[in-house]
Amino acid sequence: MEKKHRSESKLHIIYRYIMLLIGATLAALAIELFLIPNSIIDGGIIGISLLINHLTDISFGILVFVFNIPFIYSGYKNIGKNFAFSSLFGIVALAIIEPQLHHISPFTTEPLLATVFGGLLLGTGVGMVIRHGGALDGTEILGILLTKKLPFSIGEFVMFFNVFVFGWAGFVLGWEQAMYSIITYYIASKMIDSVVQGLEGDTKAVIIVSDHYEEISDAIIDRLGRTVTKLKGKGGFKDNEKEVIYVVVTRLEISKLKTIIGEIDTNAFTTIMDTQEAHGSKFKSAIH
Numbered sequence: 001m002e003k004k005h006r007s008e009s010k011l012h013i014i015y016r017y018i019m020l021l022i023g024a025t026l027a028a029l030a031i032e033l034f035l036i037p038n039s040i041i042d043g044g045i046i047g048i049s050l051l052i053n054h055l056t057d058i059s060f061g062i063l064v065f066v067f068n069i070p071f072i073y074s075g076y077k078n079i080g081k082n083f084a085f086s087s088l089f090g091i092v093a094l095a096i097i098e099p100q101l102h103h104i105s106p107f108t109t110e111p112l113l114a115t116v117f118g119g120l121l122l123g124t125g126v127g128m129v130i131r132h133g134g135a136l137d138g139t140e141i142l143g144i145l146l147t148k149k150l151p152f153s154i155g156e157f158v159m160f161f162n163v164f165v166f167g168w169a170g171f172v173l174g175w176e177q178a179m180y181s182i183i184t185y186y187i188a189s190k191m192i193d194s195v196v197q198g199l200e201g202d203t204k205a206v207i208i209v210s211d212h213y214e215e216i217s218d219a220i221i222d223r224l225g226r227t228v229t230k231l232k233g234k235g236g237f238k239d240n241e242k243e244v245i246y247v248v249v250t251r252l253e254i255s256k257l258k259t260i261i262g263e264i265d266t267n268a269f270t271t272i273m274d275t276q277e278a279h280g281s282k283f284k285s286a287i288h
Helices: 010-038 044-056 060-078 081-101 111-131 139-146 154-173 175-195 213-224 251-264 281-285
Strands: 203-209 229-234 241-250 269-275
Touching (some): 010 044, 010 175, 044 060, 044 154, 060 139, 081 111, 111 175, 139 154, 154 175, 203 213, 213 241, 241 251, 251 269
Antiparallel strands (some): 203 241, 203 269, 229 241
């Protein structure tokens, strides 16, 4: 008999989408009130959209939406529909909110202040979206897909990609603005890590101890498409036998994994650890 697992509650879905909306709003504020007025960009798809907006006056919102469509589709195919829908909601919200801020005067025209506070605000917004199961920038999704075939980590791919983005910014905006942009990107990336509680690595190793280990294991396999390893353990206090679940996921899947565990066993003990690399056909096939 096929097992049915509890789906995400309506209250949690509403909360998640409110957080996605807040994150997209903060990103829009950073872009429109700090970065654009000072000819400063971020990295990735957002940075490319800002550069083309500067060159052509095509709306940033339209550009970031159009450029992210292929990555949303790839996310749907390779990460899951919840991730794709959350990302689509966040990107559409960003595309709609950002033009509505045109009439507001920039908070500062001092490039250094715009760099620091724009980076902090942008990183907070993007981090909130990632923390609640989505993404505003398709670069990492592309990195996940390409690193299955190339000998690079996701972080190395994103860095390599942004070398070209900031190099292009140097020719378009001037090298001084490109340097400010690199600082903005660095601050934003560190803020993202802080908001999503230290997701520095490309992959995470997760250990789960729960009396409902069978249901949690089945849900991870069914809803995340991940292979789990069951380990034998023994409790330190009562010396009783325990089943321990070990699974490796990408950082974009952490939010969904936490949701799955919380739905099944709120008392589960979960440890999330950074991993430098994850190798093996079983891990890579799970994200095909």
